[in-house]
Amino acid sequence: MRRPLTLKDHHHEQRIFGVRLVVGVFLVLLLTGILVSRMIWLQVFEHSRYTTLSDNNRVQTQAVSPPRGLITDRDGIILAENRPDFSLEVIIEQTRDLDALLVEVARLVELDEGDLERFEKRRRAARRPWEPVPLRGRLTEEEIARLVVNQHRLQGLRISADPVRHYPHDILFSHVIGYVNRINAQDLDNMTLDQQRDYAGTHFYGRTGIERFYEDQLHGQVGYRQVETNARGRILRVLEEQPPVPGQDLRLRLSMRVQQAAYDALGERRGAVVAIDPRDGSVLAFVSRPGFNPNLFVTGISHKDYSAYRTDHDNPLFNRALQGRYPPGSTIKPMLGLAGLDTGVTNWQRSIRDPGFYQLENDPHRYRDWKRWGHGRVDLHLAVVQSCDTYFYDMGFKLGIDNMHDYMSQFSLGQPTGIDLDSESKGLMPSKQWKKAFRNSPWFHGDTINASIGQGFVLATPLQLATATATVASHGKTVIPTLAGERQPVERTDLLLKDESNWDKMTNAMVDVTGPKGTARIMAVDAQYPIAAKSGTAQVFSVGQDETYKEEELAERMLDHALMVSFAPADKPAIAVGVLVENGRHGGSTAGPVARQVMDAWLLNDEGELDVPAVFSDTGPAGTDTPPSTPDDSDEDSQ
Amino acid sequence: MSQREFFRQMPGQTGASLSPGLAERLHLDAPLLAALMLLMLGGLTVLYSAGGESMELVIRQCIRFGAGLTAMFVLAQFPPRSYRFWAPVIYTIGLVLLMLVLVAGTEAKGAQRWLSIPGLGRFQPSEVMKLAVPAMVAWYFSERNLPPKLIDVLGAMVLLGLPAMLIGLQPDLGTAILIAASGLVVLFMAGLSWRLIAVAVIVVVTAAPLMYFFVMHDYQRNRVDTFLNPEADPRGTGWNIIQSKTAIGSGGIDGKGWLDGTQSRLDFLPESSTDFILAVLSEEFGLIGVCVLLIMYLVIVGRGFFISWQAQDTFSRLLGSSLIMTFFIYVFVNIGMVTGLLPVVGVPLPLVSYGGTSIVTLLASFGMLMSIQTHRRLISY
The missing domain is CATH 3.90.1310.10 (Penicillin-binding protein 2a (Domain 2))
Structure with a gap:
């Protein structure tokens, strides 16, 4: 390789360097220009977009x-x-x-x-x-x-x-x-x-x-x-x-005082009490026992507590008043009687001879009265007072199931009452179509006869019984049980009887139920006001097949349910009560006193005197809590 | 003597004569020093905000500045010919140290960059090479006739390629590229033929995809992926660049005000006091602040070019221009990556970003530039 012995040409090198330096300066300016334009793009043209992004970062709603x-x-x-x-x-x-x-x-x-x-x-x-x-x-x-x-x-x-x-x-x-x-x-x-x-x-x-x-x-x-x-x-x-x-x-339209009385009156028994003011449908008490502690559920119930509730045979989570379907038994006899009167099947004068059973023509089957030897000669009044089954077998058969269904629906039986609570059970008021559709079976005369004493297919909730009773007390005006606020719309219309006097006559019969010869005489002892009532006893015909009970418990749970419907004061009703005591045996002696305590709590004041509370008013608490400053001073003067 | 040469030797035409006396005697270049000080002061202001009003951070940065300025002062005392003399020696030592790093280095963040020397603590040999490589290549060309022949170009490529490769193996791709670039700048300044430059550009453009698929590490590939599409993983790898652009863009023309940048103050912007400090500046001072910063950098780069132009021998010219061009490349790469123009490669914003040995190295390189400026003889030869 040849290497020329030339001196370094400094001027030439310097000239090359000078050119390159100029190119370098140009490059620096070019790249700076790129950076500046990028900045302008981001900070000027895209400014609002990035401002939004930045705000979204830091600001949270x-x-x-x-x-x-x-x-x-x-x-x-x-x-x-x-x-x-x-x-x-x-x-x-x-x-x-x-x-x-x-x-x-x-x-x-x-x-x-x-x-x-x-x-x-x-x-x-x-x-x-x-x-x-x-x-x-x-x-x-x-x-x-x-x-x-x-x-x-x-x-x-x-x-x-x-x-x-x-x-x-x-x-x-x-x-x-x-x-x-x-x-x-x-x-x-x-x-x-x-x-x-x-x-x-x-x-x-x-x-x-x-x-x-x-x-x-x-x-x-x-x-x-x-x-x-x-x-x-x-x-x-x-x-x-x-x-x-x-x-x-x-x-709420509920009264703490009445609620407490109903709760205490039921005691440790399983059952339900519903009290309604027939004047406006206000629900005064709504009790189902046993209950549960709602506070446990709020922040999350423990597994232990929950399974204790679930496995309890008394089923404390079950709302008996709203969803418990029970045969209403004799408690619907006053309503059936009104249906019989209005359709002309019977009247107050007509009477039958009761041998202790009822028999259809060409049928050997005897439908027995609760009184084995019979009530003797019985008219409608006495049939209600003594709860004569035979009279109602006869009348119910003549009335027919379709009439029975239509009239009972007016009393909210087999219909939702329209209470302001979800998941209400509408019970069951059977008809021929119902049996055809759901049981795929024709309607038999025996079905009608069973239904005419509130047995057979008929089922009602304690709430429905209270509502039906309140309807009797209000002479057919539609009663919609209401816990708070506005009434819910329902399909029922007011029940207009052809003879309005039948309301009072039936009420009289019901008052005699609590009289000396009536089935519910116990509940009216020393009452300061007339009580209209009808007792009922419902057979417990089946026990759930997959449930197991101890021997003595089984016996207890096979006993009849005790029922009582009542309203008071009979002449100017301000409370209607439906009571159910599971396996309570006799309506009159078990359910009656419960209903009485509930009525006392509502109708009597602290001194034990009759003091019918005013109808619920939206404007504010009425009754005992009303401040004495109201210009209603006439009472004070009279004292 | 050409006319230009004549004027250049006239008293009053030199930069040094603008500031006679003390600075001259201390071998410091007053205009350059003033511009650097101004930049550092501005940098500290931004750092105070970026670090969450932490005085501790600012003081530690000041200590680094002190160390850097000391290195600058010391290096300025040596005449350029001693750099030229020592360049091959330091370069060789640096090369050996780089190999040692690969064998016995300390690992940090998945890369071996540090060398622990008993009694001296840890240091990064790659920092030495940032100065040694341009000096070595400048030395190489000062021994040869310019413009360089092909064989000389290849020789230079080996000189700059070897350390770049070793650093790339650590792996520290960012530094490797910057060191290679500092050598390439010398090559360019020495008069590399335009034809070769064109060939090189074509080769790089075609080689880039191959690099991506066969050479790069996963984390490097991720960075490129993120660069190409940051929105693909906005909570993960794309987070930095999205937040950075958000900070810059939301700053607008006049910014949100000092200490009022929400992106950095509320911790949305990562690395806000180090690599992404420009985003803080852009958010708080807006486009105006960015322009002021760029002007400061341009003044420094301009002064560096001026010094290189005035330098009296090839070695000084090549070394000076390489150092100042590399400085500018730092600025460009950092701003480019923070604004989403370039992939995130971990290059700090010179003299503004917090920390790193890079501050000392950078100020040392300005010491060398000052040496070139202040050791000129009135008559060159």
Whole structure:
């Protein structure tokens, strides 16, 4: 290789360098230009887009749940309220090691299997991201203190003080007020979009009873809060706030006093009591025993408690008043009698001779009266007073099942009463079509005869019996049992009898039921007001096949159900009561006194004097709680 | 003597004569130093906000600046000919250290970059090579006639390729590319023929996809994927660039105000005090702030070009222009990546980003530029 021995040409090199330097400067300016145009693109042309993105980053809209409306009785006594409850929640997204955290927490506060089980279930259920998952409710002060001291080691854990529904009279109203419990994804799925928005911040949802039926009113409207958060979701400040609209308070037409009396009167027996003011349909008492403690359900019932309720043979979760279908027995005789009168099948003068049984022509079968040797000569009045079965076999057969069905429907038997509660059972008032459709069998005469003493296919709920009685008390005016608010629309119309005097005549017969010769004489002893009543006894003809009972229990549960319908004061009715005592044997002696105590609670004042309360008014609590400042001072003068 | 040469030797025409006296005697270039100080001061202001008003961060950065300025001052005292003399030695030592790193280096974040020397602590040999490689290539060409012949070009390619490859194996692709670039700049300044440049561009463009599929590590490939489509994984790998662009874009023309940038202050912007500090500046000071910053960089780069132009020998010219061009490449790559023009390669914004040995290295390189400027003889030869 040849290497020319030339000196370095410095000027030439410098010239080349100079050119390259100029190119370099040009390149630098070009690249700077690119950067500047990129910046202008981002900061000027795309500015608004990125401003939105930036605001979306930092600004979060949070829902603020409205306080749930309170529930009171007609006198303003609180039946459902909101109490702060300190609960432990886990924000799963913030935890590092969930299992280790739970072990740590279990060392500080009591966590039972049920807590962990429910936590696990909620954790796996569909939920919003970053939404805290409740771990345990009802923390004690001591537990809170222990948690706070150790908070630095418990990342992802927080203690929240949420208002939680509380029922101060727990078991007393369990089957009428019902309860709320935690809202779940399924509840939200069943809502419209508007509703979902309203439940954005809500933790609880009305599950049964009044809480469910009036959920919309009690819930209120959600509020919003715009907050600035950092990248880890921590709230730094509140930018804007729209307060929630609190749920409406609900004043029930129930009376705490009557409810308590009904509950106490039933005692430890299984049964139901429904009391209705026939003047306006107000439900005064609605009891089903045994009941349950609704407070257990609010923050999540433990598995142990729940299975105890489920396996109890007395079935405390079952709403006997609303859904229990029982043969009404003789309690429907006054209504049947009115049907017989109105159709002309019978009248007050007509009488029959009762040999202790009824027999159809060409049929050897004897339909027996409860009195083996018979009542002798019996007219309608006496048939009601002594509950003569034979009279009603005869009359019912002449009336026919179709007439019976039509008239009984007017008394809401076999029809929904229209009470403001969900899942009402409409009982059963059979007809020929019904038997054809559901039993695929023709109607027999025997079916009619059984139905005419409230047996056979006929089934009614205690609520229906009370409603039917209230209808008698109101002389056929449609009674819609109402717990709160507006009456629900029903298909029934007022029952107009061809002879209006039959109402009073039937009432007289029912008053004599509580008279010295009547079947319910026990219940009217020392009463300050006339009571119209009709007792009933319903045969228990079957026991569930897959249920097992102990020997002595079996015997007890085979006994007849005791029933009683009544209203008072008979001349100016202000209360109608339906009572059912399961396996109570005799309506008159078992169910009667229960009904009497309920009526006393409503009709008598504290001094034991007759003091019929006014009809429920929407404007405010009436009766005993009315302040003395009202200008109604005539009473004071007379004293 | 050409007319230009004549004027250049006239007193009063040189940069140094603008600031006679103390700076001259300390071998410091006053205009360059002033521009650097201004930039660092501005950088500290942004850092204070980016670090969440942490004075501690600012003080630690000041300590690094102090160390860097010391290195700058020391290096400025040596005349360029001593760099030229020591370049091959330091380059060779650096090469050996790079090999040592691969064998005995300390691992951090999946890459071996650090070398622990007992008693001296840890340091990154690649930082030394940022200065040694341009010096070495400049030395190589100062020994040869320019423009370089093909064989010389190949020689230079080996000189810059070897350390780049070793650093790339650590793996630290960003630094490898920047070091290779500093050598390539020397090649360009030495007068690499345009035809070769054109060939090289074509080769790179065709080789890029092959690199992607056969050479790159997974994490590097991810970065490229993210660069091409950051929205594909907005919560994961795309997060940085989306948040960065959001910060910049929401800043607008006049910004949200100092200490008021929500993206960085509320922790949406990751690496806000280091690689992505420009996003903080853009968010809080807007387009105006960005332009001021770019002007500062242009002043520094311009002064660097001026010094290179005035340099009296080939080695100084090539070294000076390479150092200043590399500095600009840093600026361009960082801003490019933060604004989504380039993939995220982990290059800090020079003298503004927090931390790293890069601050010391950068200021040291300005010391070398000042040496070139202040050790000129009035009559060159």
